[in-house]
Amino acid sequence: MKQADVDEYLRQALEPEPDTARRVARQALSSPTPARSLSWRLVVVPAMLVLVAIVGSLWWRLGSSSSPAPAPAVPSVVIVERAQRPAFEITNSGGVVAVTTSTGQVMAIVSGGTS
Amino acid sequence: MAMELEDLVADLAPRVLRYSRGRTRCPHLAEEVAQDALSALVQRWRRSGPPENPTAFVFAIARRRSARALLRRRLMVPLEALLDRPSPAPDPAEKTQRRAAVDEALAALGRLAARDREVLLLVAGGELDLGSVGEILGISGSAVKMRVHRARRRLAKLSEENHEAS
Numbered sequence: 001m002k003q004a005d006v007d008e009y010l011r012q013a014l015e016p017e018p019d020t021a022r023r024v025a026r027q028a029l030s031s032p033t034p035a036r037s038l039s040w041r042l043v044v045v046p047a048m049l050v051l052v053a054i055v056g057s058l059w060w061r062l063g064s065s066s067s068p069a070p071a072p073a074v075p076s077v078v079i080v081e082r083a084q085r086p087a088f089e090i091t092n093s094g095g096v097v098a099v100t101t102s103t104g105q106v107m108a109i110v111s112g113g114t115s
Numbered sequence: 116m117a118m119e120l121e122d123l124v125a126d127l128a129p130r131v132l133r134y135s136r137g138r139t140r141c142p143h144l145a146e147e148v149a150q151d152a153l154s155a156l157v158q159r160w161r162r163s164g165p166p167e168n169p170t171a172f173v174f175a176i177a178r179r180r181s182a183r184a185l186l187r188r189r190l191m192v193p194l195e196a197l198l199d200r201p202s203p204a205p206d207p208a209e210k211t212q213r214r215a216a217v218d219e220a221l222a223a224l225g226r227l228a229a230r231d232r233e234v235l236l237l238v239a240g241g242e243l244d245l246g247s248v249g250e251i252l253g254i255s256g257s258a259v260k261m262r263v264h265r266a267r268r269r270l271a272k273l274s275e276e277n278h279e280a281s
Binding site: 002003006008012014015016028 | 268
């Protein structure tokens, strides 16, 4: 078979019955035209957004309710007042160094040292 | 406009049937595919006017539906065997009526590469011009031309081999 005859050979081999072609054409022409409907995107996209909002809200609520109870309030800043007078006093009398606290208690005595 | 659509559908029906018969190798599936593709054209035409290229529109749908029908058949065959139900294709009565030429042509087509078979069916069976085939397959006109030439050469060679063997 020549290459030029290939198309004709296939066409003849695959040729449908005339009745079949007429029936298919007739049925296609009589197929009902569906009413114009909303595009699926107009329905699906808002529905997805609503779904995401609901799931997000639920997740947020569940997350906040399951978190541990807050710790008791602790002041974040502690103000320490500077003492008006030194808490202890160091005296040196004749090479004897004494540390005396503000309540009059002698904390330590160092003597005989060279420095 | 209505007459134009009717004439177009009447012209396209045998062409789509030839194409889908070559693709599906089953007269029942071919009729189903052609029916779907032409119905889609009619609905589109009546709803929002004719498509830019009605022929390419119909064949693009027929191509997709054929692939889907073949896949469905492949999936259903094991299930039907499991349920011990006869597969709708091939129909024994249809098989007896089938001409030898159809069998031979389908066998030769089956031995072609899928790309070559597709382009040859669109050009020979569907009588589409190269531009429309390129539009459907998403390739350039020159690529279509090259594929058609290669497919014709291979089919002619296969046919000669069959004749020599017989």
